[in-house]
Amino acid sequence: MPTKVDVIFYSTYGHVFRLAEAIAEGARSVPGVESRVLRVAETLPDEVIAKMGATEAQKAFAHIPIADPRQLAEADGIILGCPTRYGAAPAQMRAFLDNTGGLWTSGALIGKVGSAFTSTASQHGGQETTLLSMSTFFFHMGMVIAGVPYSVKELVEMNEMTGGTPYGASTVAGPKGERQPSENELAIARAQGVHVARIAVKLAAK
Template sequence: MKVLIVYYSLYGHIHRLAEAVAAGVREVPGAEAVLRRVPETLPAEVVAKMGATEAQKALAHIPVCTVDELAAADAIVFGSPTRFGNMCGQMRQFLDATGGLWAQGKLVGKAGSVFTSSGTQHGGQESTILSFHTTLLHHGMVIVGLPYSFQGQTTVAEVAGCSPYGASTIAGGDGSRMPSEVELAGARFQGRHVATIAAKLTR
């Protein structure tokens, strides 16, 4: 059973969550986690001006996803940073190229899940995931979130991401904050949960 983790990460926050999701997937017997990036749409000079060149080089070993890989997966977990309360443009452009899959119903019945990041604590994490779900529902996917059986999202001991809709992290105003242990635990839980649901669906 293959769980595809498709994401866009500019500074590395989403990449770290993606690795944690993959670790959770691999905890389920028979589940394979495959990491893929969506294509970059920004010119290299713009990425450089944003101070993200080194972070992008660190992600270069992750293959770029093709649309056909979505159809071949048993479940798909999408990761996108928040852009004004919605998914990033790179992810939107990638998903807009899936019309052929939609016309053939290739994603109907597959488990679909989303994780995200934002610069601030209330920077649109929940709205990003919820608005992302609309695309998955149009494809006929079965939405999988992050249930409250993940106890980490009930903590008030520290500022942390994660909600019933999916794992998330807070990058901070300058982007220097990387995912905390609670947030990484949420991503691992989500990966394991998605793989468990997908195993039931594929049976």
């Protein structure tokens, strides 16, 4: 059976979706791995999304299936992505995770691989605190946590503004969402997918 890696994201303007696609691409490059991209349901009313100027952006990933928290147990690796809201995950991702109590009770995620990625409006907008705060979910579920190792040379790029941390891939979107993920950031995202997938393959074989 193939090793399954789920990439589950919440995105407002599409930046996190771009990272999710790159992460899944990296995971699929590992032999024996299947990776699907799923999205967390939007909880804001359409009129609010319109006032935020996100209606058109969200059409780009409207075709992505909605993630069901109960199906997390089917995956060998789970990679969660969301934008940063004041240094933490937004309410949409929190609501999704709050619906996993049954998995915690049954221990269904124990021993699986968990990882996270994010975006912020500015270079110092709380990327690392968001990724670290999301790791508490993995700890409580008894999961093995993976980030991005420093063998990924793009982590130490100094000639351009870039996201990317050892805790997970990230991008800097700009205060108006005008900046899209750079090739350096996408390379880090793909590397994260590869890293998580390789660990998931090893753990699934035991």
